[in-house]
């Protein structure tokens with residue numbers, strides 16, 4: 001009787017010099033290795049190539065290509081749509097590429113392609129420095145960066161990609177290249193927003209900013225006052241100093257310290273602040289908003305190290321919850337949109353939330369065609385995140401997210417931040433890149449003509 005070798009067995013025979021681990025369904029660590037952050041995503045790759053260095057990545061890329069297998073790139077495994085894994089294909093798992101080298105004099109940090117932001121923030125924070133990232137420390141540098149990167153420092157320091165100086169990449173051909181302003185500038189342009197479409201980034205070089213202690217934390221109001229607060233916020237934030245970031249949210253107060261017990265599980269509207277600077281200046285910057293809205297239930301803003309702020313949500317959002325989210329870019333929030341927000345603001349589960357992330361200040365210093373990330377004229381990125389630990393609630397959180405998104409979409413700018421989308425089809429991807437799509441498709445043809453890297457928000461290679 002003849003048996004056909006599985007891809008994992010073939011890989012073990014062929015990739016003899018592989019330094020990392022080749023994990024197949026027959027291995028005892030497979031179940032753990034195949035898990036991604038979003039428990040709604042259940043995929044069974046044929047091979048997980050856990051790479052220890054750039055040569056391993058090259059070998060895994062060539063293997064997937066030669067065997068005609070689908071290929072997914074996994075950085076931190078946080079992607080909502082589960083695009084860091086794939087059924088029956090090869091996952092290039094970068095989680096062993098963890099090197100972080102800070103050069104405080106040159107104000108740069110070189111980061112392995114499999115790092116999470118917590119690892120980077122802790123290392124740079126020791127020098128009172130930071131590069132802009134997101135709001136949760138367990139998110140991967142790889143996916144967040146290549147998709148754009150919106151977070152607490154956006155208004156002061158720009159998007160994450162605005163601070164990306166260079167990337168080392170393994171292309172579909174297996175060739176290793178550096179992409180920066182002078183080497184492969186077209187590729188450098190494309191990876192600043194174009195996601196994992198162009199190759200596997202094995203290391204990133206970021207510019208650092210002086211960000212030591214920040215004045216940060218949440219202010220909460222009753223959910224019923226959400227519309228009133230949002231109307232003040234939409235005018236206030238765009239004219240606030242760049243040092244001040246504040247994303248608007250609908251949420252539930254977590255039932256744990258440091259939140260006062262009487263607020264536990266209360267549905268709220270809120271703003272999560274981050275002022276890059278001292279307490280006095282920060283309080284002064286926030287004051288005009290507080291003067292124009294009702295007395296809050298809680299104003300929990302305080303000085304803290306930037307790296308601590310970055311980990312503040314980690315306890316509420318561990319891996320293994322069910323996630324379903326939709327998103328949009330927003331230029332304005334008219335009264336009609338405020339009314340819709342008020343209608344959906346009572347979130348369906350404790351962890352579900354809606355955020356409006358500011359995209360202005362330094363993010364507007366870069367033009368819409370200077371990087372692949374097109375929506376430089378948007379003022380906010382909205383995300384409707386249905387989250388719960390119980391799979392039985394998956395339909396409810398999914399429906400809330402879709403209904404909320406569909407009701408507000410007519411008031412959006414059209415496209416969405418690719419990092420906060422599910423798999424929503426080609427038209428949604430095109431809408432998110434707008435005028436940059438054709439240039440991205442042409443660059444894709446140069447670097448990945450066969451669309452090997454297609455487990456992502458896919459940009460198809462332009463026709464020859």
Ligand SMILES: Cc1cc2nc3c(=O)[nH]c(=O)nc-3n(C[C@H](O)[C@H](O)[C@H](O)COP(=O)(O)OP(=O)(O)OC[C@H]3O[C@@H](n4cnc5c(N)ncnc54)[C@H](O)[C@@H]3O)c2cc1C
Pocket residue numbers: 037072073074075076077078079080082083084085094113114133134135136138139140141142143144145146147148149150151195196197199200201202317419420455456
């Ligand atoms: C809890 C949570 C909070 C979040 N908060 C924010 C936030 O504040 N700001 C924000 O901007 N986004 C945020 N996101 C979205 C996040 O940016 C995306 O989910 C992103 O895809 C995660 O990157 P990852 O490396 O962890 O994902 P993975 O699932 O590992 O990868 C996702 C995709 O990224 C690409 N990719 C990953 N690594 C590489 C690499 N090294 N080289 C090339 N391509 C790569 C691949 O195409 C892959 O398909 C958040 C997500 C979650 C779940």
